[in-house]
Amino acid sequence: MGYLMSLLVHKQRKFLSAQTEAQIERWAVRFMAISTAAMGVINLLSAVMPALADRLILLSKILPMEVRYGSRLASALAGFALLVLAFGLGRRKRAAWMLTGIALVVSILTHLLKGLDVEEAAVAGGLLLLLILLRNSFHAHSDPPSWRQGLWVLAGSFLFTLAYGTIGFYLLDRHFHVDFSLPAALRQTIMMFAAFDNSGLEPLTGYGRYFAFSIYGIALATFLYALRMLLRPVLVREPATAAERQRAAAIVQNYGRTALARAALFEDKSYFFTSGGSVVAYAARGRGAMALGDPIGPKEDAAAAIVAFRDFCRRNDWTPAFLEILPDSLDAYHQAGFQTFCIGHEAIVALESYTLQGSENKNVRNAVNKMIRSGYRFQVHLPPVPDHLLHALRWISDAWLTAQHGSEMRFSLGWFDEDYLRNGPVAVVYGPDDQPVAFANLVSEYQKNEITIDLMRRYPKAASGVMELLFASMLQWAKEQGYATFSLGLSGLAGVGERPTDPQTEKVLKAIGESLNRFYHFKGLHEFKEKFHPRWEPRYLAYLGVADLPQVMITLVRVHSGDDFWWRYLAGR
Template identity: 35%
Template sequence: MTSITDRMRQLQSLPPPKARKLGVLAVRSLAPAISTVLVFASGLVMLISTATPDYAARLRLVSALEPVTAIETSHFLTSLAGVALLFLAFGLANRLRKAWRTALIALVVAAAATLAKGFNYEEALFLSGVAGFLLIARPAFYRTAPLRSAPLSRGAVLAILAALAAAAWLGFFTDKHVEYRDDLWWTFVADQSAPRALRAAVGAAVLTLVLFAWRLSSHDTRPPVPALVDTTQVDAVLAGAEDPKPDANLAYLGDKHFIYSASGRSFIQYAARGRTWIAMGEPVGQGAERREMIWAFRELCDQHGAHPAFYSVRREHIADFIDCGLVVAKIGERALVDLPAFSLEGAHRSLLRNALRRCQREGMTFEVVPPEAFDALDPQLRAISDAWLARHSGSEKGFSLGRYDPDYLRRFPTALVRQEGEIIAFGNLWLTAGGQTFSIDLMRHRPGSPRVMEYMFTELILWGRQNGYAVFDLGLAPLSGLESRRLAPPITRIGAAVYASGGRLYGFEGLRAFKSKFTPRWEGMYMAAPSKWRLPRSLGDTALLSSGGVLKLFR
């Protein structure tokens, strides 16, 4: 109590502008909770009002002023408004603007109906006061998401059912002396409350079932703009980006939404899976704008009732995400080959050297063709891709992985492996500004070419070194490098267990073993989310987003 008193004195001692600003912030932070309680109480009051008889004197007054049908209709509307207010209260708890608007309408309707059914001015004054508070608290309800974007929690469902059960019990207790008859349903007399209470209870029950079915049904929180790629602006950002990752080129895939910085020199590319909005990598562009972009994405998600997540975050940028209120967890390691130091000389490179020479003796050759050469090669590459997908019983991916899409692939150089002049393997190359890092994206080869990928990677490393690149990014080894220690976070221990036992489903260890042939340095990659409880869900949504759904997850 002393602490609260001290804080009030500090607030009073502040200059008027600062005190006013702090007061607005306090109201804005407390308004959703207060509104939830007041609106839920309003709904309960309306249900109790319909379950119990009105004052006889007031009812006679109302009967003299309006027909019985108006009284009956008002009574029925009061019960429906009460149920609506119970549900809307939890929309207000989520700061939904549409819940705020609908609650105001429901309060006005309920106040008018309770006056019309029995001149219950006390209830009408209470409802009017609640509506007045909502008007004052309007800035607190800023989220533009749909009403059912926030599923009802178990506690909310129990609270609604308890309120309905209490009102129903009170109604039956009040009218327990009335013997049930079929004609009660069709009795419309001003001085008999039991028929009205019975009809109101049934109406409330039906509306409750309808609202539960509507609210509990799944609803995706869609981003506010369509996923359209402004290639001119993306080109400009990537051309001037500071230390971009090669996977920033996924911006051209056409399956993501974008948020740009005020300067237009940075962007975040993201996609939605249910209520999780997942950014692919860190903000791309200027390092000085990174934190502001993270905050902008968080605020955009908050406005639309979505949960933000960042997939594939580098270790050196973790501090920016923590400073923006996010938590991080390791999701794997990416393999990086330092090209200036790479050589095929020495005993430790004998396996790679021998494999390269063996493939060359078998007639394999390697080349990188420019983007404008893709259209002429499209029929041959399409046939290889289709054969590869058929052999692996697979389907095209997305989000964090490229797919065979001519509009996408013709933007990049293509690495080709030929054997006796015929193309047997290909992959598109991701290049970065400044020529520092490059990587390979989509990789496909003809069946019956077991060593072709090893040959292609070796040749790509040599090609990158000859063309002045500093690093060849071999990509992510998912769940690699996670600790299974007892004190490690649960998500880390689960990931380590999946990595150790999930070989038959995905081949985690085999993927790392293949990349280890090129003796890369391993760099941890992370996922960022608002809380540790959102991390597993965010990682699962990312996997489903990349694969195209549950059925395609392991294909």
């Protein structure tokens, strides 16, 4: 017993030590980012402040005036760059680390050249030393195509500005004191664009002043655009390859055990594979990456897979999150530095005890019996589902979406795709005229003896009670097929933020959900599922910190509803 206790204490100390080191590193990175921004402000202020007279006299004996003036402008531009790069450092961007080092070197030189400002140069030198010492903390990648595009923009802008300035000075020399030849116009443009020196240029007219400043404007605009490209997070431009999908399908087949397992194989997913044999299905949008459920794979690899995906996202400059994770995996997320909160409850019906008998089922039983007496019937079509039926179901789906003023959702839900529906069981309710009026597709959970539903659609003018007939009949069919449980899916925000003891995050989420209810109909779906007396199991969202929540929420909306959701929301559709 003593040995076990000592071992536990050792592991706990090791875990705390790792957490402490990570916390120190985070604060060091934040300090570096804040200090870099402060250095940018120092550069900008120093560029407009006059130099000390005695130092300026000494410097004027060594350097020409053009170099001193050019150094002031270069110092200001380096300061502006440091302000922008500070945000990249806060995101641990490797590109920002490299560019900050260059900007600090420029700052050191320009502070010395413009007025022997040794103090400012020393501060920049200290920051440069700290930046070098922290080099291993800046490991987030930038998007390679964007990086190349940024470099091409810099090169192209330089050539364009040379042509713009040369032709402009040559044709507009009447607006200046100088009669420009082509070589002189080229030389003047190079000095202004590359050396930040106007070489005593004196415009005669307002248009001449405008043209001279427009060269700096072009330089600044192209510099900012190139910097944005260089600091851009990695973008997922293409879906997973066929080989990756086959590999993911094999893992899901062997280890899938939740209602999300089939959704992990939808075409909107990318895949992260671990050395331990797990796969994380995710979608990346901008700076966010949303993983669907827990990692799928061997149970002993779950904790390592969470950490590996977290580090993978950091390298790509993504903010990671895991959606709809199970309660039994919360400890692994907490140990990996994630925070969690409940986002809703999944409705699970125990089929062994399922029945329509009894007073508590009276309303559903009456609705089902009424539909049957009116000539409605239920049927499950096993794969392959015939094309003529799929065409009829698409008509129902389109009518339903039109009535809901919505569009197909994705990520954790399927969308109407004939190949997807053709290859699985589809439950259909037929009307008295023997035409389909409602349907749902049924999805297995692989290694768990449970079945679930994905798409649920009905014709908007179908008689009241058609969905009760559909669900009651699906549950009975699944019970006869030998399934142990039936998942009715997640009731988003159900039971979230309602108790006084619930976290503040859940209360805020509940308030947001109230405004989104017209799109997702959370309350109505929950009340309908409650008719079948399921047990409610909580599902959680894992995120790294409160500061990440805005980005996580934006990513969550984008992966589910698309990038045009905000326009539809503002339009009230």
